[in-house]
Amino acid sequence: MKYYNLFAGILMSGAVGLLAGSCAETAAPAASLEDDVHILASDSLEGRRTGSEGARLAAGYLARRMEAIGLEPAGEEGSYFQDFSFRPRQDPHGEVAYGDHSDGSVTARNVLGLLNNGGERTVVIGAHYDHLGMGGEGSLHRGDSAIHNGADDNASGVAVMLRLARDLAERAATGASGPRDNYLFIAFSGEEMGLLGSNYFTKNPTGDFGKPAYMINLDMVGRLRPDSTLSISGTGTSPIWNQVLRSRNPGFRLVLQESGVGPSDHTSFYLQDVPVLHFFTGQHEDYHRPSDDSEKLNYEGMAQISDYILAIAADLESQREIAFRKTKNESEEVPRFKVGLGVVPDYLFDGTGMRIDGVSEDKPAQRAGLQKGDVVVQLGDSTVTDMMSYMRALSAFEPGDSTTVVVARNGRQVTAEIGF
Incomplete structure (x- = not known):
């Protein structure tokens, strides 16, 4: 837990600049899934509400982690960050107006790192890092305001994303046996307020990445059950998904959903005609409550999911094309x-x-x-x-x-x- 102890001390000491500012300092030591979740789900970040100081601290931490792994900055102006401002919608069915800097607007921050393998195509692997702060809209807690740490939702997904980045970077360092695709890792902000960060990125990419070959979304992957049930949505967005998922399955009890539309960030990419997969280990009684804490996560299960996705990515390296297919939108029904x-x-x-x-x-x-x-x-x-x-x-x-x-x-x- 060396990494956790280091950054826990930074957070508790109030050294905001080290996390939220420049990433030019000495790279930090290697981190485990537990380390990343403990940091992101720390009380010190006060629930990582979109646009809050806790969310900015989390973004700084993620940028340092990407730098330590060896990812190139893929944000704006040579940084790991993509900032966007918006005014929260009053009408739940209305459109969010980006670029609003007036009173009452919110400034949020995506965090992006690129594993550039010199490939012809780029894969996006993403997870949202924002949560509900002290509660309010979206919370299922009834009582006094309290920190919603969001360990499963979605420190778990971010931690698995960072583990995948580490493992893919290590594979790339081996040379000939390394990956041939480029991998763009994105920690999205604004998911809890309506998929805002992913929507903004798909319409305002920070670089010339081309259209993603496919997108993998990790949202709530920290509670794998004893029967190893794993839900994967978006399986109808490419004709190859079912075969690849089943051939590489190490023993999960797969529940496959075809639709590319759902309440998470893969939807933003599907709507741009990108094949998507969303990994999810299920709802639970701690969902959107202060009790969603780090000690309740199944870290061995998270590692198994990460290894499964790594094997899938390796298989897809040899696929010349990953065809996109429209799916039936169950949410409209x-x-x-x-x-x-x-x-x-x-x-x-x-x-x-x-x-x-x-x-x-x-x-x-x-x-x-x-x-x-x-x-x-x-x-x-x-x-x-x-x-x-x-x-x-x-x-x-x-x-x-x-x-x-x-x-x-x-x-x-x-x-x-x-x-x-």
Whole structure:
């Protein structure tokens, strides 16, 4: 933990300039996945809210890590940074206006490093590093404001991204057996406020990288479960993805989703006709709460995911072209609903029904006696076979309505009354 102890001391001492300023000092020692997560999820960074001092400290730390790995600065004016300003949207369906420097605007910072192997094409590997600060909009915490450290969301993804950068750089240093593609590593800001950093980069690239050959997004990869379930989205964005993912699978229980559109930064690249893959180990009860802390992460699982992606990248080096394909946008089909059960769905569940991964306090599901692990198989008159059918069933109800819910629990069916 030498690296963690070094930077923890810097953070606690308040030496802001060393992290947030120039990266010209002596490179720091090698870091582990644990080191990177402990730093990024430290209370000292106060939740890394977009545009905050904690986020700027995190950006400085990431720039030093990229420099230590040997990545070239790929930001603006020879730096590792790409700054952008915007005014937070008041209308959730409105467009963000970049370049707004008036009162109330926010200045955010992407962090970019390039592994230049002299290749003809460039691959983007990205992860967002911002989080929710002390809570507020987006938080599921009910109570006094508290630091949301975001260890899984998304210090985990950034840590795996940096490990991949290190391993690819070490491979490149071996010469003939090294990678032939260039790799652009981007730590995005503004994801929690609407994929702002990735959207800005795709429309304002900081260099002549050409159109990315493909993009890998790492968002919430720190909670690999005992059954090794790993969700990968975007598998329909190239006809080769399924074959490559399965041939290199070291033993994960893969849950593959075709859509290139989702609530994370790969969407910004998909909308520019870039093949994408988004790696994700699932929701949990600490999501967007102050309890998402570093000691709860599965670091061995994170290393396994990193090694898997490294093997995939090696396979793709020999692919002359990674063709792009449009996918069905499931998000456009999501029905609107006015009520909720008050549960956290298990997005990695691929059986029949909708499995509950968490139950919120004082909500309809808890009042009806539903439990974590229950599988909703019927809601009212509607049979529930998957997440989409569950949402369609839910959309039929209004506040004040009541109905029955049937769940599968420990091999038997349980019926309960639900009041919305």
